[in-house]
Amino acid sequence: MQRRFTFIDGLRGIAAMAVALLHALRGGHLDIFPSEVTAAVTMGEAGVAIFFVISGFVIAHSLWGREVTPGSAALFIARRSIRLDPPYWAAILLALGFSVLASLVIPDRVAPEYSVGQLVAHIFYLQEILGYEHINPVFWTLCYEIQFYAVFALILATRSTAVIAVACVMSLLWPLGVVPDVRGVFVNLFYSFLLGVGAYYSWKSYWARPLFLIYAGLVLVGAIVHSNPFALISSATALLLVSVALSNKLHTTLDWRWLQFLGMISYSLYLTHNPITGATFRVWYTLAGRTPVTQLMGLGLSIVTCIGFAWVMYLCIEKPCVALARSSTPHLTALSMRAKRLLAT
Numbered sequence: 575m576q577r578r579f580t581f582i583d584g585l586r587g588i589a590a591m592a593v594a595l596l597h598a599l600r601g602g603h604l605d606i607f608p609s610e611v612t613a614a615v616t617m618g619e620a621g622v623a624i625f626f627v628i629s630g631f632v633i634a635h636s637l638w639g640r641e642v643t644p645g646s647a648a649l650f651i652a653r654r655s656i657r658l659d660p661p662y663w664a665a666i667l668l669a670l671g672f673s674v675l676a677s678l679v680i681p682d683r684v685a686p687e688y689s690v691g692q693l694v695a696h697i698f699y700l701q702e703i704l705g706y707e708h709i710n711p712v713f714w715t716l717c718y719e720i721q722f723y724a725v726f727a728l729i730l731a732t733r734s735t736a737v738i739a740v741a742c743v744m745s746l747l748w749p750l751g752v753v754p755d756v757r758g759v760f761v762n763l764f765y766s767f768l769l770g771v772g773a774y775y776s777w778k779s780y781w782a783r784p785l786f787l788i789y790a791g792l793v794l795v796g797a798i799v800h801s802n803p804f805a806l807i808s809s810a811t812a813l814l815l816v817s818v819a820l821s822n823k824l825h826t827t828l829d830w831r832w833l834q835f836l837g838m839i840s841y842s843l844y845l846t847h848n849p850i851t852g853a854t855f856r857v858w859y860t861l862a863g864r865t866p867v868t869q870l871m872g873l874g875l876s877i878v879t880c881i882g883f884a885w886v887m888y889l890c891i892e893k894p895c896v897a898l899a900r901s902s903t904p905h906l907t908a909l910s911m912r913a914k915r916l917l918a919t
Contacts (some may be wrong), residue, residue: 577825581818581919582628584828585811587836589621589628593712594847594880603846603855604873606866610794620807622715623766629719630770633726638778647727654723657899658841661892662716665845666696669710671851680856702758704914712846721760722767742768742789749796749805765793766804769812775821786816836881842892843884854879 596619598604640646670688688709695701696709702717707821729741745765747753772786790809797805818827828834836843845867854876862868 579632579824580829580834581827582631582815583837583840584691584830584833584842585624585628585837587833587838590840590843590847591836591877592621592624593619593844594851594877597712597848598851598855598873598876601852601855603876604869606869608895620803623804623807624811625715626718626722626763626766627770627773627808627815629814630726630767630772631774632722632770632813633767634771634774637727637730638774642727642730644728644731646722647731650727651724653899654664654720657895658716658720660895661842661845661887662713663697664887664891666693666709666713668846669849672853673709676853676856685868699796705758710845712844712848718760718763719757722764725760725764726767726771746789746792746796749800749802750797751795763804766808767870769793769808769816773812773815773819776816783816838882839884839888839892842887845881846883846887847880850880850883851876872913 593750637650670686675687677683689706691704692701692706692709695704695706696713699717699720701708702714708714723730725741729737741764745761745768748755748762749765769790772782772789775782776786790812793805794809796802797809818824855872858872858875859868862871
């Protein structure tokens with residue numbers, strides 16, 4: 575069995591909790607903290623940057639040493655789909671259900687209206703590209719992640735060093751402020767994912783280290799010049815990953831049981847924390863009123879509720895999907911080979 579990267583699992587747990595705390599504040603559920611605390615927690619959006627860098631590192635690990643072809647790239651995307659889609663679809667249903675419920679129990683709350691196109695776009699991670707409003711604000715990152723996976727696999731499938739180099743150079747245009755952001759398309763944040771890829775390659779291959787340091791350094795310079803906290807956290811996370819990996823501590827650092835537990839349920843926690851947080855605070859304030867003391871108690875209650883719900887979702891949906899993705903690999907490979915033979919004939 576492969577040993578887990580406890581450091582990465584720990585980072586996942588930290589990032590998920592940071593985002594959850596961010597949305598507890600941004601949702602207007604708390605107003606007792608001084609501006610300094612609020613500003614610090616607002617950095618929780620950097621949790622997404624950590625997730626993107628980790629994704630690049632982990633995907634590079636899963637494809638390291640393998641011959642990537644268009645067929646194997648499609649196989650890889652199919653496995654990721656089996657792993658990610660059902661929990662995401664369950665989170666969509668959860669968000670829809672809580673929206674409808676809120677309109678029934680909250681006075682003057684208008685029932686949400688979702689078009690068929692909006693729902694279909696969500697199912698296929700296209701709502702960000704097509705300009706639809708997100709059913710749950712956190713879903714935008716999933717749209718980017720899917721694009722990262724597909725584009726990176728296809729880039730490797732070209733087996734062209736020139737294509738890889740051009741992709742890396744082009745990705746720097748956004749953190750360096752050369753071109754403006756593009757809504758919904760992966761290009762403006764692809765550098766964050768590639769930082770994770772570069773961190774992994776630097777760990778595994780000595781020749782990649784100077785190139786990675788140049789790339790991370792340019793992103794860091796762009797982050798400082800343009801006051802871009804997302805780019806700053808992305809580059810810092812990637813450099814930290816390399817440091818821990820080269821110290822041979824990926825399997826031992828952050829190996830605390832509670833943090834590993836948070837890392838294990840981090841995907842489910844990320845997907846579901848927003849509606850659960852809102853519902854928990856709503857019920858709690860209805861029962862206990864809104865005072866400084868009850869706000870603190872409500873924060874603790876919402877954290878416990880979010881973690882508990884994410885754990886149940888992990889056990890019931892996410893964990894079986896992980897097992898299915900692993901067990902289906904031989905069948906997907908066989909299907910890919912059959913399709914290749916049919917095309918050849």
